[in-house]
């Protein structure tokens with residue numbers, strides 16, 4: 001599946017929810033499913049300190065593809081991280097670096113990526129892209 | 137007016153009509169606004185006053201002979217008198233307009249701080265807002281003063297025995313909050329003021345969370361400085377007050393230089409204007425000052441005792457209901473509290489709970505509330521804080537409790 005197809009798949013998944021709470025229920029489930037990073041990997045260099053929640057991001061390049069693992073102390077943040085990882089993992093550095101993550105806006109979660117939300121997600125996406133630029 | 141003990145019964149539904157924002161919808165639900173500690177909503181009267189000022193009376197103050205300038209000046213100075221009366225300051229020139237509490241505290245730190253020297257001591261408390269911590273740290277760095285901190289107990293009360301130990305003849309200033317924005321604790325400021333004066337120090341009271349809840353009389357308190365923000369007392373943003381005793385303000389050097397604060401300027405020597413202008417350089421927030429006067433007038437028409445009783449009841453009701461949830465802990469259980477309820481739930485991040493409440497139309501604050509050292513003390517990342525104003529109701533708390541229940545079921 002291409003990056004764009006993965007985005008569309010998520011948009012379709014969310015299209016069935018017209019109530020905010022249902023949408024969040026789903027995000028929370030995704031958050032609970034996302035594997036937790038072990039504590040020894042939650043080092044300060046991987047920490048993105050948001051005012052509201054904290055995010056840990058681990059980046060690797062395997063066989064020319066980006067590989068991200070991440071975690072957060074807040075479950076909603078974690079659920080959104082899960083979506084981002086699903087879209088960006090296994091893509092080439094170039095694709096990640098130039099990606100337009102339009103699904104976030106389309107499913108109505110763009111507020112979470114605004115820097116003023118201070119949940120660490122905006123910085124996380126920036127870091128993901130920067131690491132892709134560095135790898136390309 | 138409630139001046140002679142004949143009080144009009146406190147009627148929340150009538151009062152709510154004065155606040156247009158309370159009647160809007162958020163995320164498809166009726167807004168429940170429980171973030172009054174961050175800022176209050178504004179009565180229509182204040183909103184109208186802002187429009188009226190810019191529609192009818194706009195002019196610069198203290199500088200024109202023309203009609204509008206005179207009018208704006210009179211309104212601005214009248215607002216100062218309204219505030220003076222409200223906090224019972226002896227003189228109107230002891231009421232300085234600032235940008236807000238933060239600006240008021242910085243004014244004292246910069247200006248009074250100029251008179252401090254190495255080894256002088258400043259005392260704050262463990263529950264201060266960052267705006268009553270950082271200006272003093274900056275001053276200590278600049279002047280080589282020492283910053284001391286009054287510790288708190290688990291309930292979130294100042295440990296007054298420890299305070300006694302911190303006071304020394306070197307204590308120049310004690311700067312503490314009247315009411316904690318995070319915990320709701322009402323501090324024993326009368327005792328703090330008296331004891332500090334006994335060792336010859338000054339006292340600044342951060343009143344950002346108090347004027348809107350309890351009667352403040354700066355003469356009865358005998359505090360040297362008292363700071364608050366208009367936006368938390370139903371007035372506009374960008375304006376606030378610093379009350380200071382005249383004899384101290386007179387000794388203090390100016391804060392900022394510019395227009396309005398001077399008596400005469402030559403390149404050789406400039407002399408400064410009298411109080412309050414000495415501390416009000418440049419064109420101020422004229423409409424803000426005037427409309428703060430409007431807000432304070434509105435507030436003084438209400439029965440503050442009835443307000444306090446209503447708000448206390450709201451907080452008690454909310455705490456009772458909240459404590460029925462398993463694993464929920466109230467942060468801040470002081471004996472003397474205002475209508476602030478901060479809490480955490482085992483295994484639930486405040487950000488998640490706040491996000492889900494928002495989606496149900498409920499505005500609460502989550503996070504550290506600009507009191508990071510306090511969060512460190514309790515070893516928590518933050519809290520969810522519901523802070524009530526007199527226009528809130530028990531019915532809103534019921535909606536809130538229901539929303540908390542629904543959210544916790546999703547998160548746990």
Ligand SMILES: Cc1ncc(COP(=O)(O)O)c(C=O)c1O
Pocket residue numbers: 173174235236237238239265267268313315316317342344345365
């Ligand atoms: C206790 C306390 N002090 C100071 C402030 C700062 O007020 P402002 O941001 O209006 O200057 C606040 C505001 O949250 C507060 O609650």
